[in-house]
Amino acid sequence: MTAGFKTLSAKAAAQLDQELMSTGAFSIDQLMEIAGLSVAKAIFKEYPPQATHQPPLQKVLVLVGPGNNGGDGLVAARHLKIWGAYDPVIYYPKKTESNKLYTNLIKQLKDLEAKEISTLDEIKQLLSKKGEVGVILDSIFGFSFKPPIRGVFKDVISYISQNHQELPPVVSVDIPSGWDVDDGPTDIDIKASTLISLSAPKPCAERFINSGPDKVHYLGGRFINPTIAKKFNIEDILEKYKGDELVTKL
Amino acid sequence: MTAGFKTLSAKAAAQLDQELMSTGAFSIDQLMEIAGLSVAKAIFKEYPPQATHQPPLQKVLVLVGPGNNGGDGLVAARHLKIWGAYDPVIYYPKKTESNKLYTNLIKQLKDLEAKEISTLDEIKQLLSKKGEVGVILDSIFGFSFKPPIRGVFKDVISYISQNHQELPPVVSVDIPSGWDVDDGPTDIDIKASTLISLSAPKPCAERFINSGPDKVHYLGGRFINPTIAKKFNIEDILEKYKGDELVTKL
Numbered sequence: 383m384t385a386g387f388k389t390l391s392a393k394a395a396a397q398l399d400q401e402l403m404s405t406g407a408f409s410i411d412q413l414m415e416i417a418g419l420s421v422a423k424a425i426f427k428e429y430p431p432q433a434t435h436q437p438p439l440q441k442v443l444v445l446v447g448p449g450n451n452g453g454d455g456l457v458a459a460r461h462l463k464i465w466g467a468y469d470p471v472i473y474y475p476k477k478t479e480s481n482k483l484y485t486n487l488i489k490q491l492k493d494l495e496a497k498e499i500s501t502l503d504e505i506k507q508l509l510s511k512k513g514e515v516g517v518i519l520d521s522i523f524g525f526s527f528k529p530p531i532r533g534v535f536k537d538v539i540s541y542i543s544q545n546h547q548e549l550p551p552v553v554s555v556d557i558p559s560g561w562d563v564d565d566g567p568t569d570i571d572i573k574a575s576t577l578i579s580l581s582a583p584k585p586c587a588e589r590f591i592n593s594g595p596d597k598v599h600y601l602g603g604r605f606i607n608p609t610i611a612k613k614f615n616i617e618d619i620l621e622k623y624k625g626d627e628l629v630t631k632l
Numbered sequence: 633m634t635a636g637f638k639t640l641s642a643k644a645a646a647q648l649d650q651e652l653m654s655t656g657a658f659s660i661d662q663l664m665e666i667a668g669l670s671v672a673k674a675i676f677k678e679y680p681p682q683a684t685h686q687p688p689l690q691k692v693l694v695l696v697g698p699g700n701n702g703g704d705g706l707v708a709a710r711h712l713k714i715w716g717a718y719d720p721v722i723y724y725p726k727k728t729e730s731n732k733l734y735t736n737l738i739k740q741l742k743d744l745e746a747k748e749i750s751t752l753d754e755i756k757q758l759l760s761k762k763g764e765v766g767v768i769l770d771s772i773f774g775f776s777f778k779p780p781i782r783g784v785f786k787d788v789i790s791y792i793s794q795n796h797q798e799l800p801p802v803v804s805v806d807i808p809s810g811w812d813v814d815d816g817p818t819d820i821d822i823k824a825s826t827l828i829s830l831s832a833p834k835p836c837a838e839r840f841i842n843s844g845p846d847k848v849h850y851l852g853g854r855f856i857n858p859t860i861a862k863k864f865n866i867e868d869i870l871e872k873y874k875g876d877e878l879v880t881k882l
Binding site for chain 2: 409422423426461465489493494606626
């Protein structure tokens with residue numbers, strides 16, 4: 383089975399982002415806000431919260447990488463919390479302290495009393511409580527990631543991968559962390575149930591939907607104008623959006 | 633009849649914005665993106681486009697003031713266009729050329745081939761074509777406006793006010809332009825059909841909904857955390873949001 387849609391290679395995806403922020407005149411704040419919001423919308427749609435506005439909320443464990451993929455996760459976590467949908471627990475071991483955007487995103491979450499954890503042991507402990515975490519949001523690596531995985535994320539991704547059948551569903555932003563954006567799975571990957579492709583699907587999205595019968599695929603980050611869409615040959619996929627939706631199930 | 637909700641005075645609204653951007657650590661880009669998006673969502677909900685994705689689209693005439701209220705309108709116009717909902721025509725006579733956020737917002741609209749007009753005559757001509765414009769978006773003045781109206785906007789607001797029965801419905805952002813945020817109508821105002829209160833309603837919102845039987849009132853700009861909500865005594869109104877909606881009809 384083929385996915386039946388055009389995909390953006392790692393190189394093309396990087397060019398598209400670059401174009402949005404140069405000639406497109408978007409700020410990273412704007413793009414990340416729309417992208418992260420669409421991630422939150424997809425989670426809300428696919429995994430509706432069990433008890434909206436009724437404490438205690440189910441938790442979403444947000445695994446945050448060092449780059450923009452992580453930023454999308456932080457924005458998503460904020461919206462889910464403001465909606466009273468999920469209570470985020472943030473794992474963000476490699477902070478970019480020098481970048482105001484990221485320190486601001488963390489401050490916004492702190493003001494919402496989002497909990498932060500910093501070790502794999504804390505992750506294990508949190509996930510050991512049956513039903514406490516509803517969803518794991520994987521915003522560790524994005525389309526610029528190149529295997530192999532190094533450092534702290536290797537152990538976290540391994541743990542979640544090896545135990546995925548007992549764990550809550552994993553939602554990955556743009557690519558399942560550990561995958562090569564063009565070439566797909568590596569020996570360590572996160573076993574996502576749902577993938578949210580931002581802007582347009584990357585090549586690994588096709589492998590993802592073919593990797594099991596129940597794989598769910600959303601498209602988000604609805605900020606591409608027709609000229610850029612044409613240039614990158616992604617017009618067809620953008621036609622999938624209906625009405626005013628910010629995210630669509632493919 | 634009372635509105636039955638707490639309102640934010642001009643002074644309190646300015647303090648709230650200030651607090652969001654200082655201790656709240658939000659950038660103006662982020663807040664304006666969420667605010668403008670909620671304006672677009674309210675327009676889509678209240679005035680559903682007649683022919684989504686079928687050219688020629690109906691137009692939305694976007695009247696853009698010199699400040700943040702204008703910026704919210706520009707963001708809303710972009711989303712409406714990207715959704716294929718409405719074709720924006722921008723009237724933005726007092727541009728803040730030195731502010732990169734605003735020049736960027738205009739560039740984003742130009743890339744979407746949004747038309748710009750610059751005179752009252754062009755506005756009259758556009759509105760004379762029956763059915764061409766579906767909605768007028770009034771993002772001229774916000775909560776910091778103090779009457780009387782001066783300059784070019786006086787003539788535009790007068791024209792739309794005097795002819796409002798023959799014109800498309802007007803959607804106002806935060807306050808109907810011409811109104812004093814605390815004291816309500818002045819001798820020149822824009823006769824809005826729908827008001828979208830951002831963050832929380834201002835005192836004039838109560839006058840607005842009592843000014844006619846069919847007045848429609850939305851709440852948007854869903855980015856307030858519980859601590860700030862409590863401090864400004866607007867917790868009750870924020871409870872009106874349901875699920876993951878970015879805008880709610882009050």
